Amino acid sequence: MASRALIYLLLVAAIATVNCNSEGDALYAWKTKLVDKNMVLQSWDPTLVNPCTWFHITCNSDDSVVRVDLGNAGLSGPLSRYLGILTNLQYLEVYGNKISGSIPHEIGNLTSLISLDLYGNRLSGSIPASLGNLLSLKYLRLNGNKFSGKIPTGIIELIFHGNLQLMNVSDNLLRGTVRHNNSTGFAVTNIIQDPRAMKMN
Secondary structure (H helix, E strand, O other), X not given: OHHHHHHHHHHHHHHHHHHHHHHHHHHHHHHOOOXXXXXXXOOOOOOOOOHHHOOOEEEOOOOOEEEEEOOOOOEEEXXXXXXXXXXXXXXXXXXXXXXXXXXXXXXHHOOOOOEEEOOOOEEEEOOOHHHHHXXXXXXXXXXXXXXXXXXXHHHHHHHHHOOOOEEEOOOOEEOEEEOOOOOOOOOOOEEEOOOOOEEEO
């Protein structure tokens, strides 16, 4: 019986190690695509057991990444689709950089995400509909980029069926109309947008 318990514990430890290693691999793969003139990612060492000792990374008690803090870090380059495997991530703070390209649709896999702060970058293209999967999301700040097209319906539905409290999409190239509706009398979402490009009804 004791041997079975030991085997079980070893199996659990092995799974946890694989998970941590995969998160570290995902973050390091992103690092290789970024230009880091200020060397803020210097501690991101892929040979470590997990990324929990890296600067700008916070982990939970299970050594799983829950927060990435890279605001105003002087980074340029793309977002990585590999970020989508950080399934316990709650805060992705990458504002005030020179991040370019589009938001990978894999970001929609981050269903534990509470805050997605990508404002003040050079992101472009359409806002992916997969962000409508982020039912835990409270803060969505995409302002100060070059997004175009319409806000996907699924994201608007987060206002009514999710936890979204703030959505800032101002200073982009978006078009369309967001209609105000607070029929419940309880939850209120603050929507900040460009009055010239979009109207609030």
